[in-house]
Amino acid sequence: MSEAKVTCELGQRELVLETGRVAKQADGSVWVQMGGTVVIVAAVSSWEKFPPMGFLPLTTDYRERAYAAGKIPGGFFKREGKPYEHEILKSRLIDRPLRPMFPKDYNYETQVLAFVVSYDQENDPDILGIVGASTALTVSDIPFNGPFGAVRIGYIDGEYIINPMVGQRDSSMLDIVVAGTGEDIIMVEGFAREVPQEILLGAFEVAAPALRKQVEIQLQLREMAGKPKRSYEPIVFDEKILDAIRTLAYDRLNEIVRTPSKNERRSMRRQLIKSVAEKIDEAFPEADVNIEMVLEEIERECVRKMIIEEKRRTDGRTYDEVRPISIEVGVLPRAHGSALFTRGETQSLTAVTLGTKLDEQKIEDLEGESWKSFLLHYNFPPFSVGDTRPLRGPSRREIGHGHLAEMALSPVIPPEEVFPYTIRIVSDILESNGSSSMATVCAGSLALMDAGVPVKSAVAGIAMGLIKENDKYAILTDILGSEDHFGDMDFKIAGTRNGITAFQMDIKIPGIPLSVIEKAVTQANEARAFVLDKMAEVIDKPRVTLSPHAPRIKIIHIKPDKIGEVIGSGGKVIRGIQEKTSTTIAIEDDGTVFISARTAEDMNNALKMIEDIIEEPEIGGIYTGTVTRVTPFGAFVRIMHNVEGLLHISEIENRRINRVEDVLRVGDKVKVKVIDIDEQTGRIRLSRKALLKSKSSDGRRTSPKKSSKPQSNRPAPKPKNKEYGGS
Numbered sequence: 001m002s003e004a005k006v007t008c009e010l011g012q013r014e015l016v017l018e019t020g021r022v023a024k025q026a027d028g029s030v031w032v033q034m035g036g037t038v039v040i041v042a043a044v045s046s047w048e049k050f051p052p053m054g055f056l057p058l059t060t061d062y063r064e065r066a067y068a069a070g071k072i073p074g075g076f077f078k079r080e081g082k083p084y085e086h087e088i089l090k091s092r093l094i095d096r097p098l099r100p101m102f103p104k105d106y107n108y109e110t111q112v113l114a115f116v117v118s119y120d121q122e123n124d125p126d127i128l129g130i131v132g133a134s135t136a137l138t139v140s141d142i143p144f145n146g147p148f149g150a151v152r153i154g155y156i157d158g159e160y161i162i163n164p165m166v167g168q169r170d171s172s173m174l175d176i177v178v179a180g181t182g183e184d185i186i187m188v189e190g191f192a193r194e195v196p197q198e199i200l201l202g203a204f205e206v207a208a209p210a211l212r213k214q215v216e217i218q219l220q221l222r223e224m225a226g227k228p229k230r231s232y233e234p235i236v237f238d239e240k241i242l243d244a245i246r247t248l249a250y251d252r253l254n255e256i257v258r259t260p261s262k263n264e265r266r267s268m269r270r271q272l273i274k275s276v277a278e279k280i281d282e283a284f285p286e287a288d289v290n291i292e293m294v295l296e297e298i299e300r301e302c303v304r305k306m307i308i309e310e311k312r313r314t315d316g317r318t319y320d321e322v323r324p325i326s327i328e329v330g331v332l333p334r335a336h337g338s339a340l341f342t343r344g345e346t347q348s349l350t351a352v353t354l355g356t357k358l359d360e361q362k363i364e365d366l367e368g369e370s371w372k373s374f375l376l377h378y379n380f381p382p383f384s385v386g387d388t389r390p391l392r393g394p395s396r397r398e399i400g401h402g403h404l405a406e407m408a409l410s411p412v413i414p415p416e417e418v419f420p421y422t423i424r425i426v427s428d429i430l431e432s433n434g435s436s437s438m439a440t441v442c443a444g445s446l447a448l449m450d451a452g453v454p455v456k457s458a459v460a461g462i463a464m465g466l467i468k469e470n471d472k473y474a475i476l477t478d479i480l481g482s483e484d485h486f487g488d489m490d491f492k493i494a495g496t497r498n499g500i501t502a503f504q505m506d507i508k509i510p511g512i513p514l515s516v517i518e519k520a521v522t523q524a525n526e527a528r529a530f531v532l533d534k535m536a537e538v539i540d541k542p543r544v545t546l547s548p549h550a551p552r553i554k555i556i557h558i559k560p561d562k563i564g565e566v567i568g569s570g571g572k573v574i575r576g577i578q579e580k581t582s583t584t585i586a587i588e589d590d591g592t593v594f595i596s597a598r599t600a601e602d603m604n605n606a607l608k609m610i611e612d613i614i615e616e617p618e619i620g621g622i623y624t625g626t627v628t629r630v631t632p633f634g635a636f637v638r639i640m641h642n643v644e645g646l647l648h649i650s651e652i653e654n655r656r657i658n659r660v661e662d663v664l665r666v667g668d669k670v671k672v673k674v675i676d677i678d679e680q681t682g683r684i685r686l687s688r689k690a691l692l693k694s695k696s697s698d699g700r701r702t703s704p705k706k707s708s709k710p711q712s713n714r715p716a717p718k719p720k721n722k723e724y725g726g727s
Contacts, residue, residue: 004225006217010034010151010210011162013123015131017217019139019225028140028227032132034163036120038068041132045110045142052235052290056102057109060095062087062129068119069366085399086365090126092400094133096506097179097187101137101145105234110142119366122165127152130179131214138218141227145510148186149214150179153203155195160206166367176203176503182212184511188491191407194499197521204514237289244283245294248276250302253295257302260315262345262433262481266386269295300486307467307474307483314482315344322462322478322527327538329450336547337451341443343478343531345433350443352451354550354725355422356596357586374413376425378402378440384432385481401437402427405461408441408494408502409448412456419454420553420594420724434480435463441494441502446535451550452543459501460531461494464520468509475520477527491517493524497532551596552603552725560591562614565642573613581606603723613641617674617684622691627668635664637672637686645684647672654689 003020016033023029026042033039050057064087066073066080073079083091094114102110114129130150137144154164155174169175176190185204192200249272256268277291306312317323323344332338337352361372378401382389394402405427413423425447427440438461445459465479466489476483484490489512491505505517558566566587567574574585583597583606593610597603617623617639625639634648647670652663664670676685 002225004221006221006224008213008217010213011164013163015128015214015217017131017135017221019135019221026136026140027142028136028138030132030135030139030221032128032135033118034123034128036118037116037123037125037128038118039114039116039125039128039132041112041114041129041136043110043112043133043136043140043142045140046108048108049233050107050109052107052293054290054293054296056099057107058095058099058102058112059110060091060098060112060114060133062090062094062114062116062126064116064119064125064366066366068116068125069121069368071366074364084365085403086363088396088399089403090129092396093126093177093187093189094129096189097130097148097150098133098137100186100508100510101134101148103143103145103234105236106143106232107235108232112136116366121367122167124152124163124166125366127163127177130177134214135218135221138222139226141230143229143232147215147218147222148179148181149211149218150177151207151210151214152177153190153207155199155203160203162206162210174199174203176200178204178207178211180207180211181215181511182208182210184513185505185517186507186511188503188505188517189404190504191410191502192495192500193411194496194501196499197525200500200503201514201518201521204517208514237294238284238287241280241284241287241289242294244280245276245289245291246298248279249295249298253299253302254306257299257306257314257482258312263386265314265482269299303482303486304467304469307476308469308472311474313476314480319474320477320523320526322530325531325534327446327535329446329539334549335447336550337447337449337453339443339446339450341439341446342431343435343439343442344480345431346436346439347429347431348427348436348439348443349430350425350427350440350447352444352447352453353424353426354451354453354546355424356551356553356584357420357422357594358584359422359424373416373422374406374410375423376402376406376409376427376440376444378405378437379426379428380432380436381428381430384429384436401440404437404492404502404504405440405444405494408461409444409455409459411501412445412459412496413448414454414456420555420722421453421550423448423453432481434482434484435461435478435492437461438463438492438494442531442535446539449539449542452546454542457496457498458532458535458540459494459496460528460535461492461502462524462527462531464491464493464524465489466491466507466512466516466520468512468516473516475516475523477523488512489520491520491524493521493528495525495528497529546725550725551598552600552723554595554597554603554607554721554723556593556595556607556610556721558587558591558593558610558614560589563587563589563591566593566610566613577606577609581609585610615640615643617643617645617677619674619677621674622671623674624669624671625686627664627666627670630660630664630666632660635660635670637670639672639674639684639686643684645672645674645686647686647688651675651685651687651689654692 005018018031023042027044029042116125134147138147153176154161154172173193179187259265326342328340331340335351336354363370425444429436441461465476465483465487467474468488488509489507494502581602586594623639625637629636638644672686673690675687
C-alpha cells in the first residue's frame with residue numbers, strides 16, 4: 001500500500017487522513033489526526049467464510065492508550081487491561097454506522113480496531129474513530145458500501161458548532177453525533193437539554209456539508225492508495241430447497257406474524273421449524289441448509305409486506321398507536337423509590353437508591369479523574385425473552401442501553417447544591433418485546449418521583465421504527481421486537497413536555513433521508529406526550545418527603561484552613577468521628593462538609609464533634625479547659641481542640657500567689673475567660689481571676705460582669721447549612 005494523505009477543514013480545524021504509513025499488514029489502515037489528537041484505525045477481514053449465522057460477524061473495539069495523555073495506568077499491573085465503560089460505549093458508537101454498510105451476503109469475520117495514541121484534551125477521539133473506521137474499510141480490499149463521515153454538533157448561545165472543543169460541551173444545549181453521507185443519515189446518538197425538535201433537526205442540516213467533505217476526501221484517498229475490492233463467496237442456498245421451504249412454510253408464517261402474543265408466535269415458530277426440517281430431510285437428505293435462517297427471511301418478507309401493503313401490524317395496532325400501559329409506583333418496600341412500568345409485553349422494574357458523597361463513582365479516562373453522582377444501570381436477564389444463558393457481568397448492549405437512559409434523565413436531575421445525594425437507578429427488564437431502554441426511561445422517571453428526588457419534570461421515551469420498500473415506507477410508533485428485527489430503523493427518542501433530552505438511531509439500510517427522520521421525530525413527540533399523560537395519572541410530581549430508609553444528609557461549611565484539623569494526620573480524626581457516630585463524612589476543598597447519618601442522634605453527635613474541632617476562641621468567651629503544662633509564670637490551658645492559651649500567674653486568683661502549683665496542676669479542669677488574642681501571633685491570654693467572686697469596697701462579695709460574648713463552646717449556626725432527609 002503506497003503512502004497517501006488528504007485533508008479538509010472541519011469547524012475551523014484541519015482533519016488529516018493518512019494511509020500507507022502505519023499498520024501496513026492490515027487489510028486497511030489509517031492515521032486520523034485533528035489538532036494534537038491522533039487515532040490509528042486498522043481493519044482486517046478473514047478469508048475463510050463463516051457458516052451462515054444470520055448476522056454480520058463484525059467486531060469493533062476502541063481503546064485508549066494512557067500514554068496518549070502522558071499518563072501511566074493506575075493499578076498493580078500498570079498497563080491497560082479490560083476496557084473501561086466509556087471505551088465500550090465508544091466502541092458501539094463506531095460499530096453501529098459500519099454494520100449497514102456491508103453487503104448483506106458478506107459472511108466473513110471482520111475486525112475493526114481504533115487506538116487513541118495522542119490526545120490534546122480538546123479534540124474528541126471518538127469522532128476520529130468513526131471517520132477512521134470508514135476510511136480504513138474504504139481503502140482496504142474488504143467489501144464495503146461506504147464511505148461515510150461523522151461529526152459532533154453542539155448548540156451554544158443559539159449557534160450550531162461543528163466538533164466543539166471538549167471544554168465547550170458542558171455549556172452546550174445539544175451534544176449529538178451524526179454519521180452519514182451528507183445526503184442520508186446512517187447513525188445518530190446524542191444528548192440534549194430539553195430542546196425543541198426544530199433544533200435537533202437543524203443539527204442534521206448543519207452536519208450535512210461536513211459529512212460530504214469527509215466522504216469526498218475518503219474517495220480521494222481511495223483513488224490515491226486504495227486496494228481493489230476482493231471477490232468473495234456469498235451465502236447461496238440451493239434454489240430447489242429454498243422453493244420447497246417456501247412452499248411448506250409461507251402460508252403458516254403469514255398466520256404466525258398476525259398472532260399478537262410473542263410467546264404464541266415463538267411456540268408456533270418452533271413447531272413450524274421442526275415440521276419443515278423433518279420434511280426437508282426426507283426430500284433432500286444430502287441438503288446442507290440453515291432452515292431457521294431461511295424461515296427467518298420468509299418471515300421478514302411476510303412482516304414487511306403486511307405492514308406496507310395491508311397497513312397492519314403484528315398486534316393489530318395502527319402505525320402511530322402506543323401499546324397499552326400499566327404503571328405502579330412504590331412497589332418495593334425497602335427501596336428509596338421504585339416503579340413497575342409495563343408497555344405491551346415490555347416491562348421494567350426500576351429502583352432508586354439515594355447514597356452519600358462517598359458513593360460517587362470515580363471516572364478515569366484520558367481527560368483525568370472525575371466523579372459521577374448520577375448512575376443508571378440496565379440489566380437484561382435472559383428470562384426476559386424466554387432464553388437461557390450464563391450471567392457473566394453486563395454486556396456491551398446492557399452498558400449501551402443504560403447509558404442512553406442515563407442521558408435521557410440527566411437533564412432533569414437536580415444539582416448537588418439542591419439535592420446533595422448520589423443517585424443510582426437500576427432497571428431490571430422482566431419482559432422484553434421491543435423498546436426496553438425507553439421503558440427504563442419511563443420507569444426511572446417514575447421511580448425518581450416516588451423517591452422524592454426534586455426532578456424538574458417527568459421524562460418519557462419511545463422507540464420509532466421504519467419499514468421501507470422502494471418508494472413506500474411506514475413509520476411505526478412504539479415498535480415491537482419483530483418490527484425492530486425485521487425493520488430498517490430503530491430510532492429511540494426521549495424527553496419531557498418541554499423538549500428532547502436524548503436520542504439514538506440505528507438503521508439496517510445504507511441511509512435514511514432527513515425528510516423521513518423529521519416525520520419520525522414529529523410522530524415520536526405525539527407518542528411521548530401520550531405516555532407522559534399516562535405517567536401523570538399515577539404520579540405527577542416528586543413526593544414531598546424522602547423515604548424513611550434514605551440517609552439524612554447535612555451540609556455545613558468550614559474554613560478551608562480547618563480542613564486539615566477535621567481530617568487529622570492520615571485521616572485519623574475523621575475516621576474516629578465516623579466510627580463513634582456511625583456516620584459518613586466527606587469534605588471538599590472549599591470547606592463544604594457532607595455529613596450523612598441514619599438517625600438524628602448520630603447526625604447531631606457528629607456535628608458536635610466537628611464543631612468542637614473547628615470552633616475558634618473569641619475575646620470575652622468563657623470556656624472550660626484542661627491544664628496541659630505548668631510553668632513558673634503561669635499555666636497553659638487547652639480550651640478547645642488544638643487551641644491553648646496562657647493563664648498567667650497573675651490571672652489565676654484574685655489574690656497574690658507564689659506558685660502556680662499551689663492552685664493548679666496538669667490535668668485539672670478550669671473555667672477561664674479569653675481576655676486577649678494577639679492579631680499577629682494568634683496567642684491567647686486567659687483569666688481565671690475574672691470569673692472569681694471578689695470583695696467590694698464595702699466588704700460584700702460580687703460576681704464578675706457577664707460578657708455579651710457567646711458563652712457556649714459551639715459556634716453560632718451558619719446560614720448556609722442545610723439538612724436533607726428524615727422526618
